[in-house]
Amino acid sequence: MSSGKRLWRWRSSPLRRREDVIEAWIVLAVWLVVVVCGGVAALVTDRSAEHEFAQQRTHRHPVSAVLLTDARHGVTADWSTDGRVQGALRWTAPDGTARTGHALVDGGLKAGARVTVWQDDRGRLSPSQPTGRDEGHAEAALFAAAAALAVAAPAFGAGAVARARLDRRRMAHWDREWDLVGPRWGPRTG
Structure with missing residues (x-):
């Protein structure tokens, strides 16, 4: 079996539902936003803070x-x-x-x-x-972490909401299918 088929094995599964594919893409998109956009936000914030602190040291x-x-x-x-x-x-x-x-x-x-x-x-x-060099590095790192978190938190939140909605849809589909298949297995108890 090729490595490509192993990675995408779920594509040919008879148990795969449309919601499963959508969820996989949501998870991928959330992680891309967190890693790429969060990283860019952290880097830009760090550089901006370092520049501002250097300007303070130069001009004060x-x-x-x-x-x-x-x-x-x-x-x-x-x-x-x-x-x-x-x-x-x-x-x-x-x-x-x-x-x-x-x-x-x-x-x-x-x-x-x-x-x-x-x-x-x-x-x-x-x-x-002016903010000292060492203190400036520490503050810039904290600002960068806050910027990355500011990007990551809404992305994770939106992903969690979307996945919860998909779970509700899956449960509704399973309930409908059980209503169709369940009577064939015999009378219900309880």
């Missing part, structure tokens, strides 16, 4: 800033996970101009304290320091 720079007002502990610090509060700051932009703005600073600092903040190439404050 630390700068020393002076706190203009006291950074008191308060409601903001109570709601903050790390106890930081909004503080008014003055810093020098890359072009040499003085800038002022607000950023999160440690609570309890007094006016005039020096703090390190992050700015972009234009001197605008960034919300946080």
Whole structure:
């Protein structure tokens, strides 16, 4: 028997039903979507995240800033996970101009304290320091896994729904056939 016939043995089975063939194609399609589309989504997401993190590292720079007002502990610090509060700051932009703005600073600092903040190439404050190389690789891998899962979950779900419908159709066919064949075997019991 050739290997092609072995792989497709179910094609010539007298017990094969139309629903069996449809189910085989559904399973194949689901796995193709999961493997190919999930893999592509994961790869694209990983590359995009890695690129974004590299851009952050290239375009965000630390700068020393002076706190203009006291950074008191308060409601903001109570709601903050790390106890930081909004503080008014003055810093020098890359072009040499003085800038002022607000950023999160440690609570309890007094006016005039020096703090390190992050700015972009234009001197605008960034919300946080750039993601480090190792942390960026880990985050990109997590984003890639989430993207693959976002593609795989609906595909598996749709495949499961389609297979459940096919099972109901198979059961209905078996019930009809049993109603035709069953009486020939004798009276029903129970």
